[in-house]
Amino acid sequence: LLQTQFSLLQKDNNTIGILIVFHDITDLRKLENTRKEFVANVSHELRTPLTSIRGYVETLLENYAAGGGHTYNSLKVIMKHTQRLDNLIKDILELSKLETNELKMELHELNIYECIEDILHTYKEHCEEKKQSFRLHISQNLPTVESNEYLLRQLLTNLLDNAIKYTHESGDIRLSISPAEETIQIEVSDTGIGIPHEHIPRIFERFYRIDPARSREMGGTGLGLSIVKHIVNLHNGAIKLKSTVGKGSTFTVILPQKQEKPSAAFDGK
Ligand code: ADP
Numbered sequence: 275l276l277q278t279q280f281s282l283l284q285k286d287n288n289t290i291g292i293l294i295v296f297h298d299i300t301d302l303r304k305l306e307n308t309r310k311e312f313v314a315n316v317s318h319e320l321r322t323p324l325t326s327i328r329g330y331v332e333t334l335l336e337n338y339a340a341g342g343g344h345t346y347n348s349l350k351v352i353m354k355h356t357q358r359l360d361n362l363i364k365d366i367l368e369l370s371k372l373e374t375n376e377l378k379m380e381l382h383e384l385n386i387y388e389c390i391e392d393i394l395h396t397y398k399e400h401c402e403e404k405k406q407s408f409r410l411h412i413s414q415n416l417p418t419v420e421s422n423e424y425l426l427r428q429l430l431t432n433l434l435d436n437a438i439k440y441t442h443e444s445g446d447i448r449l450s451i452s453p454a455e456e457t458i459q460i461e462v463s464d465t466g467i468g469i470p471h472e473h474i475p476r477i478f479e480r481f482y483r484i485d486p487a488r489s490r491e492m493g494g495t496g497l498g499l500s501i502v503k504h505i506v507n508l509h510n511g512a513i514k515l516k517s518t519v520g521k522g523s524t525f526t527v528i529l530p531q532k533q534e535k536p537s538a539a540f541d542g543k
Contacts, residue, residue, distance in 0.1 A: 279294050316362075361494075375508075397447075406443065409448040416458065480496065
């Protein structure tokens with residue numbers, strides 16, 4: 275609590291009372307701590323690939339001076355870390371766009387299937403590359419949702435990327451989209467490594483990862499699920515996660531259907 279004290283004076287400067295105002299700054303403190311934590315995390319995440327790049331460039335320079343080899347492999351590692359930096363910066367910008375509500379006003383009526391048809395094609399190919407099966411169950415005549423093409427695609431690509439990433443070769447990835455009571459359910463399931471239940475409550479936090487080294491190795495940024503959570507919130511939707519270690523995970527996103535406006539005949543006249 276922050277305390278501010280004022281003396282109440284009469285015209286002749288006699289004190290007739292004291293006014294004490296308490297400001298609850300708990301939320302401000304929390305916000306400040308979250309911000310500091312985020313900056314610390316980002317700096318760490320940026321430094322890790324940069325340190326590697328720098329190390330390899332130094333070796334290349336020394337080799338170059340000595341007229342020696344290993345150039346190709348070093349350049350490949352540098353390329354990989356550069357890609358990681360690029361992914362990270364992209365995700366940070368994405369998150370910041372979502373947090374400043376830049377995209378909030380752009381929700382409009384949308385046909386989900388039309389909007390993601392090409393994504394389905396791309397992910398079928400990604401799965402084939404990893405010898406995984408990609409099963410699709412999309413209900414016919416899906417109702418429209420109040421959404422945004424860009425957000426919906428971001429949401430799906432983040433969940434599908436993870437499903438593929440954290441599932442071994444020959445596993446199964448499944449995407450199902452169906453209407454439920456006044457909502458639409460988007461379910462992304464995999465038969466991958468699963469998430470231990472003690473991690474589930476924190477999994478949507480920024481930079482929270484079960485195995486940071488593994489995530490980085492796969493090109494992960496630790497921001498995908500927090501982006502997903504933000505997008506779900508922008509829709510006033512919900513997200514659920516069920517997972518069993520060694521068996522797989524199912525992420526279920528629930529989005530409100532487009533509410534029909536009452537027609538003139540029923541508007542009380
Ligand atoms: P990352 O870029 O590390 O994948 P995310 O925010 O997308 O970051 O996910 C956070 C963490 O949640 C991952 O590092 C991983 O440990 C875990 N995770 C996410 N999706 C899955 C999944 N489908 N199967 C197993 N673990 C997952």
